[in-house]
Amino acid sequence: MVSPVGRIVRGLFVCYLVSFVLVMGWAYVMGKAEAPVHPLLAASWRLYEGVADWLGGFLFFHLLSVVLVVGFFSSRYLLVQQDVRDRFRILQGLLVFVVVEAGAYLLLQEGVKPLVIRNARHLEYRTRLAEEFLEVYERAKERGDGATMLQALRSYTRLIPSDESYREELRTLERERPTVEEAGEEEGFPAVPHNLSAGEALRLAEEAFQKEDAYTAYYYARLAHAIEPSLVEARRLQAKAWDAILREEETASSRKDKDFFAAKRQAYERLMEGDYLGAYYAFMRLREERPRDADVVRYYEEAREQVESYAFYYEEIANLSDVGGIPRVFFARRGDDRVDFFYLERVIRVAEGTYGFGVEVTGVGREGSLVYRLRAPYAKIERGILVLHCVGRSDRSVRFLPEREGEVPYDPAFLVPVGLDVDQLLLLGGTGWEGRTLSELFQLVWLPDRVLLPRGEITTLIYIRIYRAVLFLIGSFLVLALAWRGRYRAARRSWGLLVVGGPLVAAAVWWGADMMDKGGARLIAAAMALGGSGAAVAVLVVGSAVLLGLSLLLLVRAMR
Template sequence: MDGGGGLMNRSVLARIGPALFAFSVLAYAAFFALSWFAFSNELYLPIFRVEEAARQALLLLLEWIVPLTAAAVVPALSLAAGSAKRGGPALPFNQIVASAVVTFLVLAAGVIAISETAGVGSSRRLDEMRWQTRLARQYKDLAVKSRSGQDWSRAVDYDRLYLQIDPDNQEVEGWRTGDDERASSQKAGSAAMAVAATKPSTGVDAGSLVKKADDYFKLEDWYSALWYARQAEQIDPTRADATRLAARALQQINGSEPPREQAAEWSFYDAKKKAFDALDRKEWTAAYYQFKTLALQRPADADAKRFLDEAGRELGRLAFFSDDADTAAALPGVEKLLWFNVNDAAATEVVWAGRMVTITREDGTDRWFFDVEAIRYDAKGAVTWHLSAPSARLSEDETMLLLKGVDRIDPKKATEAVYHAGSRLVAERNTLRLGKGVEDLPIHTLDRAPLAGTSMAELWRIRRSLARTDRLHMEVTVELATRAAKPFVLLVVSLFAMAFGWSLRGRWTGRAPALAWVAAPAVVAAVGILVQLYLHAHRVLLGFAVLSLGGLTAAAIALGVLQLVLV
């Protein structure tokens, strides 16, 4: 009998594997076909069709893996031979359960591994493709708008951004080529810019800056020589050569002062000197607008252009340009973000952003925030300050939000943070420290919870970083507990399927009854509905345990008791 039992065990287990493989392959093919024909051109670019169908089919397969397993187990056991001898009694069910439980545990581990790798990656990628589709279409609209205004350079930029997402789009590639030619013609027709005969050396240490200043001095570019010599002095005050070079350059600047009788030349010279002094005092906003005026007056002046760029770069560390914010505002992003910047015994700081837009460029990534509002409470619950700002840009080091926007032409057109209560230091009024990693912010959206695209390890890390009072803490805890319950769900349903399939096997004739041949489709539908109810009941129970009993530990105990009762 033991030998016969072992033979029967191997026979039954050998039937489950091929049956499950066949059902999974057929189901994946069916889901792929369904996703292919249900493809939405509104949600995805045509270039994403194959990938979307493949990833969507995988997610559907993982969603239906429990009823599919049950559907595979039922016919596999129903069609098993009756006994070692035809006409003998059926092998007792309890003799195959132990080996089958091990099989289902291994299967459950494999399903979880696939879910947490390929499944999570597919959810994240589908969300990314939807976002890229919206972004590409906005880029195309902005290119058309720029083209209608004959702003060919900006149209080329938007064409290139679109082609980063959809590189095989021949229509947009044709637009880019035409826009590029027009932009080149437009630049060629403008006033020629002064070009240095030789290229100064590069570097940021004191020695390199002195070498760069000397190169400019030899080119008789006195302002650039003075600027880089003074930069070298700030880095290393002991560099006498930098001091001497700065003095020589300043002497040349003073010696090149035009006669006052030449009013236009003298006025331009005086304005340039004042702008340079503002730049030297690190008054970036004043320097930017002064050099901007000079560059508009004389586009061919190399000093005005060079130091306008320098002032613009430094100003960009403290503020952003309003036209860039307006462009970003037209793009899609993650909406309704709410997070804690600070939440401890000393203070609580809550930040709201109506939308976060991410723009990937060739030279980096820009992140913009719109409809920003933040409030800070002290330990007693009193409001320390409360501010709002229409838009903000993330700083280059991704540590703070810049709340001040400036216009490229008019210094009077600016947006700043508005304080509805309290105040802060002048240096801090238009900045807001970011208390979260920027990559973690999308998880804090109220509009949708992108938990499906986050692995359990990442969810656990996020949960540990959240305060218990955070809304997201409970959602992440329930999600973790629900995912932890999935292997037990698979085990319980598979054991019930075993019992059902075993009851259908032909006991005396060695053949299964006709019901076994048609049971599989009915099992998939019935078990699919029951599993959804089963999972919903799990989620309700785990949510109750998390809210009422104090957290994940209580949820784990409730989950363990439930599974022991069912198994």
């Protein structure tokens, strides 16, 4: 046998289901005539928008359900419960249910609702990207540029995979134009030891020289001399090793060997002079020619490691153009004598790293004058640094450096400190505040002070979100008390009474919920503007306590 509380809870869930069906029906049938997304994405977009609308109005649906179920549909059954202890048990069960439901409401508002809003905005962004790729495709088609047509159509079909018409065009293009195999990953080699003392480097140089490994001996001897310039033995060994390198080149048995040793020496000189990118490409060619040469293998790895310390490979981002990512990351960072503004059109986070597209960094002085500006098509974000230097992994003709304007205060100019980790940076882009969870809003407020944000606005929104969670309890208690009192008048219920009085009750509930919601939010915002965070917290705590106490008092009196 179902308990009285069980019957009421079951009726409430039926009302919730009916409200959800009505809202989703409105979203699909009577919503926006044209969804701001691709037609093939419209159904998913309407689903997300419908769920967001239902969660946005859930407080009203809940309060109206309590009025209908407790005050009307269950009124005759509840009237039988004349014993005070029976009524107390029913109300106690309802109170427990309301408190549990308030926790579920908070999870829905701060977990599910921001997620579906983000998904809807992501579909809108995917549509914009797809339209851009279609424009590129159409322009390339007019020019007869088959390679650009193929790439643009591939990107479009990754964004809109269910568009069969363009997928058929893509298959036709791929049959006409053979697929070019992408370059594979580089093979790994043992790295050169770091953090050596001058004595340790000299010992390694002597050991290498005894083994007739002139390149390794020269490397460590030069390193020992750089660490401790007064170390005469290191300088002497460096000269001996260089002579051995030249003799190795002179005594080569064939012209091919002489050319190889000369190229290796030139590549090594580039490495020692700090031209790491040139040394990287030179040792790459030598490694392809003689992959078992120990010197080439070692110094290729050394050059590659140095290049990756200040640049990233174009191949890392070549296939990310059709990945949605997080759009429009924008923030400002305060410095001693200027403010730096960062804008990234899109940020994509994948397993290989985090990358930015359409990057602009602008420095503005105290008087509003332009100090510098950097523009780059691509960037990689790692270790709090914005790397604006992009090179080809194997093609030295592929290189992207930022366009510079003014006097750039960074050396080199393509390594710009951001002062934020990747997780913090991603918080600053994407949807507006409605798509943020409560925990994300707290993280934004706790960002370093040098990051300029509307902290007052964000803090106000946090307080309003907390108030709305408490408002669910307050409204539930108030409506439960009124419905419990009204059950006597509705005991002789009729469907005519429901048809006539239902809309009036719904309008009254809507007005009351809207007044408590907006009135409390405006009061908190006014307190924040006039008295700061302390005044807003006082209004939130005192106001919530008063309203909660009043609603509980009315509920106790209704029980009597």
